[in-house]
Amino acid sequence: MPVIQIENLSKHFRVLNRREGLVGSLRDLFSTDYRTVKAVDDISLNIEPGEIVGYIGPNGAGKSTTIKMMTGVLQPSSGTLLVNGNVPFKNRKKNAQNIGVVFGQRTQLWWDLPVIESFKILKEIYRVDAETFKAQMATFNKLVDLEALYHKSVRSLSLGQRMLCDITAAFVHNPRVVFLDEPTIGLDIAVKARIRTLIRELNNQHQTTIVLTTHDISDIEALCQRVVILDKGRLIFDDAIQKVNYLFGAFRTLRLQIFPFAPETLSAFANKLDSAFNCPDAFTVSSDESGWIEVTIDQAKVPLRDVLNLAMGDFPVSDVQIAEISMGSVIQKVYEGVKV
């Protein structure tokens, strides 16, 4: 049986059309000029136990609104929504007992208290028995050496440390579903990697279902078996991660800075690629004024490594970047894919 069942779920907001200036804001007080914003528009999906589902989309796509409905913050406008068989908004407390939530960079621990005290309070709140609590804490210690932070106040933790604490805290009562909203935002690569390992291990341990929203495609690649993409409130993609890879994952954009850069460098580079790989549809090559060449490579045809080796060998490359795939281009690819 699915842990989360969503059927024809919609959330519409009525938003006041605001007017400008002082007089405008006074008139707004009595205004009835509303428009309806469809934050979530008729989405349906089921999530099975143990899944890690990547929940992505551009800003304002309706990700947060859906999460807020699943956690009982918002009441749906229409449709049905069951989390562990509960209607979250009606049975908020009961629902909360069976879920864990990490919401962006806002800690849910007690700001002034030492980390360990927050965990002890959570133990009482969720009525976790002593044995389970001990086992959970031992797991956390093994995974992220939580013990080192026990006696620091949450206020004094770095963002990365706080995130580790918040994520483990969301698992302390062994919930069936955990919602992670942007857990890696603002963190450096090393901490991101630690957090991904942690999430994977915790998911593994008790087959906890995880719903992960993120802007970072590499989070999704590292963790999720399944991806759900929202755009403008509508569900536009819901399938296995491999299917997404088919849409965008094979492409990588390599940026090369070449110095000195002559006007003919670009065409020389393009010709070189052609003659070396004899596979013209695998590349798109462009350049800008500042001496950078951009090559988008279809890795299904030519490995990025080979292109890089070739460039390093034959051109005076002074800097290399591998650009991340932007959310916008993913969405675009999805739409193009849908058309095909």
Next chain:
Amino acid sequence: MDTLRYYARIYLLIEAQYIKARLQYRADFIISSIGMACSYAVGIITFWVLFTTIPNLAGWSLNELLFMYAFYLLSVTPLQVFFDNIWSLRIKVRDGSFIRYYFRPLNMMFYYVSEVFDIKGLVQFVLGVIVLVYASVQLHLQWTLPQTGLFVVMLLSASLVMISIMVIAASASFWIIDSFPVLALAFKLREFAPYPVTIFDGFFRVVFTYIVPLGFVAFYPAQLFLRPGEASPVVWASPLVGIALFALAYQVWSRGVNHYSGTGS
């Protein structure tokens, strides 16, 4: 009963830790306690200065007014000590961090206010007890057991009135962007509570009794102990007023919580 014990245990656990953590900032604790003491000492000095000119205020002596003031100090203490976090509500609502209070299997108002235990508020309590003892001795009041019981009941009712008014005012932040003046207004109203309602003429007496029931915060209940013979019969409604008003405040809060959509995230 089980639920009550559950909440009590969590509350004690949180506050014990919170107090321990806060007391590490000793200078802050001392300075704010001094500020607290000063702000109420001014109220007492004001009475004293006025009574160098007049023998009584609307028929009430200085000691009787001090008794009312003591009642007032004690009745606003629970608001200060247990509900101080409502001052931050507007900020948390505006920046979106209020959303975290939805995620625990706890009553949201409980969870919200449990986050802060205002230690300096205890200064109010101590000051209140000192003034109460002083006024009682000066007025030769007899404290029998039933009297004391009645006093506690009246005090708790008055506290509920004060708490409810402030919770309603703080809840405005769910609807209004800049709700600080609403809270400041409600807090300012409180300053008028220790005066005899009888100084007002008919219209305002009705307002302060039935609409913004500040009369129940100090005057009506204090009258019961000072001059039971003259006490207005409305005083017996005091517990009812406290409970009804708190029920209303809880309704307003709940509506606000359901109205909130977590903007800013």
Next chain:
Amino acid sequence: MRRYLGYFHIVKASFMASIVYPVGTFFTLIGNLVYITVVFFLWHSIYSGADTLHGMTFNQTFIYLTLAGSVLILFKTYTDWALSSRIIDGSIVSDLIKPLDFQVQTFAQSLGFALGNGVLITLPSLLLMVVLFHGSFPLGINLLFFPVSLGLAYMLSFCLDYAVGLTAFYTQSLWGISITKEVIVSLLSGALIPLAFFPEGLQRVLQLLPFQAIYSIPLLIATSSQLQIADYFQLLLVQIAWTIVFLVLTRLFFNRAIRVLVVNGG
């Protein structure tokens, strides 16, 4: 000239910011009206038939206290809170690197806020007081001196707020310091009870303190038209003297406090 334009822009910006939420301001206005109502009935009952107390008629005392309440709101620009939060979060540095004097910048900000208060709260309150309670101002030469005196009083009030805000360099417990300052000023300046009602010995002490220059002097000037010209000038002189003292002291305090920033590296 450019520099003054800079200050002017700060005043304008903070004025605009202070009138952006008229709904909130409306509640402050209501609060003041309730205060005026309570003052009316409380003092009505204090006078209880007496024509004058300590040389003041009921009307004079009533005008004095409602004016005090309205001026209190006028001066409430939360400079101490704004300043301390900028010190604590470090954003004060961006003010310090501007080619403008720091204290004058802060003053310009406060002034814009005060003007907003004046337009939205103080003036409507006073109008309503005249209409609802039939309070009347004595009209005479005093109206010439009152604005000057009010301006000086505002400078003093600003300096105190400024000094309180600067304590954030040393401590984070602004609440305690700010409230202590607030209650001491409102009591000893005669904003809650006219100084004439204080016992005589205490009055003499209060005359030597700076607080009376913030509320008592301007309010006295506003409510009495029978003083001699020389008396008005003498009162203004007291205010000017205190203003100079306050400006010097706050400058010294700032120069000392800023060292904490240098030592800690912001």
